[in-house]
């Protein structure tokens with residue numbers, strides 16, 4: 357029933373809020389419970405380059421993204437800036453402050469302000 361001529365790109369690109377295993381510290385990261393999807397590990401803050409724009413899952417890079425600093429955005433509060441270890445793409449991401457596994461605040465506060 358499935359098409360074989362889609363080049364393997366048939367997977368949904370909707371933003372998904374699911375468990376994932378951190379590619380940096382190998383810890384199982386539970387899905388977010390605060391209504392936003394999670395895109396980085398709460399314990400080491402590393403992320404994966406899967407988005408071109410936040411939540412779109414449009415990137416094929418899939419390399420690890422290192423947390424390099426903090427920015428404050430009006431209306432959005434603090435955001436951690438991730439830099440891709442392969443292509444250098446930079447992306448600010450909202451911190452997870454509530455729910456089952458909030459971001460490690462000590463690690464967050466150890467980051468430099470950009």
Ligand SMILES: [Zn+2]
Nearest residue numbers: 378381397400
């Ligand atoms: Zn991690």
Ligand SMILES: [Zn+2]
Nearest residue numbers: 405417440443
């Ligand atoms: Zn990348």
